[in-house]
Amino acid sequence: MAPNKRKKNKNKKGRYGVAEIKTLGNDLLSSASNINNLPLLLNFVNPSSPPHHLLESLLSLHSFFLPLLPTLPSSSSRAADAKGFEHQSHFIYNAWLRSKFDELVKSFLEVLVSPRQQQEEQEAVKEVVLDTLMEFVKVAxxxxxxxxxxxxxxxxxxxxxxxxxxxxxxxxxxxxxxxxxxxxxxxxxxxxxxxxxxxxxxxxxxxxxxxxxxxxxxxxxxxxxxxxxxxxxxxxxxxxxxxxxxxxxxxxxxxxxxxxxxxxxxxxxxxxxxxxxxxxxxxxxxxxxxxxxxxxxxxxxxxxxxxxxxxxxxxxxxxxxxxxxxxxxxxxxxFLTRSYDIGGVVSVMALSSLFILMTQYGLEYPNFYEKLYVLLVPSIFMAKHRARFFQLLDSCLKSPLLPAYLAASFAKKMSRLLLSIPPSGALVITALIHNILRRHPSINCLVHREDQVDEGKGDKATDEATAANSDDAKVSASQKLRIDHFNYGEPNPKKSNAMRLFYLMKLSLLEQEVLFGKLILFFSTTVLLSHGKFALSLENDLTVRAKTSEVNVGDFSSGSYATIIGAEMSRRVKQVPLAFYKSTPSTLFSDADFAGWTFDFKDTSEIMHGSDENADKDDQNSGKRQRVV
Known part of the structure; x- marks a missing residue:
């Protein structure tokens, strides 16, 4: 029966045009005796109706129901029981109207969420239906x-x-x-x-x-x-x-x-x-x-x-x-601590909100710096939100109450990352290390210390930091060998031995890694030569705060190959060199790049002549051995 009834309604709808639907609406609004037009008009409010038929029927139904809504019962199922059998016909009529209104709302919702074929018609019809529905919400x-x-x-x-x-x-x-x-x-x-x-x-x-x-x-x-x-x-x-x-x-x-x-x-x-x-x-x-x-x-x-x-x-x-x-x-x-513990890019994104809760709303998160230390990996320098991360990292390391071992751990790990990141990341790392050294004078011994310094008489800050990084407060002479005590793979910065010093040709580990970082800047692209001077700022005495200032990490945090090359190409130069070298170089590196090393140039003919003489001697020796046998 249901399919036949649906076909019958469809045939009825096919007999009505826009003019006939408008006539049905006018008759419904003019006299209550035409109330049977209400179900007919409701049939046109559905997603399958043509837009003009739907809108014409909608306008008539909107004008009919809008003044009646304040008087209709809240529920059609309970309307007939409101006052017993008194005026039962009146309540049955209102309950019927309420049921038809509920059908109309249901049809509106079907039209709103149903996809239509033409985009322009879809938007126009949905906007009118939404406005009508909100009018009902306002007065119903x-x-x-x-x-x-x-x-x-x-x-x-x-x-x-x-x-x-x-x-x-x-x-x-x-x-x-x-x-x-x-x-x-x-x-x-x-x-x-x-x-x-x-x-x-x-x-x-x-x-x-x-x-x-x-x-x-x-x-x-x-x-x-x-x-x-x-x-x-x-x-x-x-x-x-x-x-x-x-x-x-x-x-x-x-x-x-x-x-x-x-x-x-x-x-x-x-x-x-x-x-x-x-x-x-x-x-x-x-x-x-x-x-x-x-x-x-x-x-x-x-x-x-x-x-x-x-x-x-x-x-x-x-x-x-x-x-x-x-x-x-x-x-x-x-939610945020669980997100921060996930690791990777999710932790980087959660850092902003977690930092706000810690600094502005008094949230305590004991393992915050341990988690932040683990996030320092080469992939972070290619992340989409790296600019915000580096700015937050600089803010997190800004407190003067930060322990020396923690500041040293972050500085050494970032300096080690210079060996495996792009040039834009090397710039922001240099800025971060510069700020850390300026804020925490107790770790400036990592940058440079003369050989004449008595290794057995370290300053108090170094001894305290060494005690925090090692189970034994006293470091034996055998542990003071010229080896790197810093454990790059240790996830806990307290156990990374960042404050354990070693000396080699007046250069500490941090200086050597910054030097390698400058070499990376040199070989990555020729336009980075001017940025190499920025790394020389670490050689200044950053403990004199009056003569130095912090670097704005935001100027380097969003850098990339494109931004660096664009800045260099837009920079005005007073003199354009006709050749890269003013004179033909005789060595690959200059003596200033590797202090204490020398690069001697030997003539290739001498080397080849020496190798030939050695070869003749080997042949003679081999012949003598044969004669002995």
Whole structure:
């Protein structure tokens, strides 16, 4: 029976054109005796209808239902029981109207989330349907915000199988400027995220899922999470205002500024209209409520097993978009510390938010520097967000209370990285080491120490740092050999032996590695010759703070081959050399590059002549041995 009935309705729809649909609407609005036109008009509100038929029917139904909505019962199933059998026909009629209105809302939602063939028609129809639906939300609850209809709308968006970007962008442009729309958007998104989280838990998923769980997500769940994130990230945070008249509401009385849409109780259900009619909230209380709903919605979303792309985007924007507007940002500590422990690029992205919680909100994270030390690997210099990471790294190492062994560990590990990173990374490392040495004078002995210094009488700071890096406070003479005690592969900076010194031709380990770094700068590209002078700043006495200044790491943190070459090509030079060398070089390296080394040049003919004589002697010896035998 159902297929035959569907065909019958389709045949009926085929007999009506735009003029006939307009006539049906006019007759419905002119007299109650034409109420049977209502089901006919409802048949044209569906995704398969032609756009002109759908819009014409929608206009008539909107004009019909809009004045009746305040008088309709809240539920069609309970309307007939409101006053027993008194005026039963009147209540049955209202219940029937309510059921038709519910069908109309359902059809609106189907049209909104269904893909249409032509993009222009799709956008035009969806915009009109959305405006009509929001008008119903505005007046369908006695002049107060109808949260139930709006929640059904957001539920359809979140669970839509087609793209929802156009709908969410429409909400952002036209309705998210109203405080009550944002208020109930956050409430609905919190419900949807909590429901999805409960569904995941019923499928034996952990409560605090992380990015590792995203590989086990189904395509439908992953799509829902993407839609939730796209919607919640477009909800603007509440801007504090001292005057409630500055707050715009989509549904409110003209001369009253109440709490958003009449407020909601603990179960997020609509409060009766008359309960708060005389209670006017101040701007401070409204801001408090909005922050609370904003916090609850984001925390519910962050408990979900986020896909990797969403996870990264959240971490990138969290410190700017979310943390400043939470009622208690420290509540994100579990999410951020779990993200920071993952390692790799995820830890780099979580560092910004975690740093803000530590410096501005008093969060204590005991293993913060150990995790930060592990992140210093060559791949970090090719990461997308390396500029922000290096600036945060410089800020984290800025405190003068940082232990000497920790500052030395970071300086030595970064100097070792000079051997395996691109030239742009060598520049930012040199800037970071410069700042560390200037802030922490106790580790300047790593840069240069004369041979005449008595190795058995180190300064107090060195002895204390050595004691922190070694189990034995006294270092025996056998341990003071000219070898590198620094353990590059040790993940714990306290055990890396960074303060254990060795001396070799008046150059310490840090100087040698900076020297190798300069050689890398020299051989990578010829335009980097001017940047080689920057490495010479480490030879200055950085303990004299009055004569030195810190380097802005941000000037070098986002550098690359393209930026360096572009800066060199745009630099104006007074004299352009016609040849790279003014005179033909006789050696590959100059004596200044390797202090204490000499590179003697021997004539090739002498070497070849000497080798021939040695060969003749070998032949004679071999002949003598043969005669003896």
């Amino acid at each position: 609850n006695g002049g107060r915000f109808h949260s139930a209809i709006y929640h059904r709308f957001l539920h359809s968006i979140v669970h839509s199988e087609s793209s929802v970007e156009f709908l969410v962008d429409l909400l952002t442009a036209k309705y998210f400027k109203y405080i009550d729309v944002c208020y109930f958007t956050l409430i609905s998104l919190k419900k949807l995220a909590t429901t999805l989280e409960g569904k995941d838990q019923s499928e034996d998923k952990s409560e605090n899922a992380d990015v590792a769980d995203a590989s086990q997500l189904s395509s439908s769940t992953e799509r829902v999470i993407h839609n939730i994130y796209y919607t919640i990230s477009r909800v603007p945070p509440f801007e504090n205002s001292d005057n409630t008249s500055d707050l715009e509401m989509w549904s409110r009385s003209e001369n009253e500024h109440k709490q958003p849409c009449g407020d909601v109780n603990a179960d997020d259900k609509q409060v009766k209209p008359g309960k708060h009619d005389n209670s006017v909230l101040s701007a401070a209380k409204i801001a408090k409520k909005m922050k609370l709903k904003f916090t609850q919605a984001w925390l519910s979303f962050l408990r979900l097993p986020l896909p990797l792309d969403v996870y990264k985007e959240v971490l990138v924007n969290l410190h700017q978009v979310v943390i400043p507007h939470l009622s208690n940002p420290v509540m994100l500590c579990d």
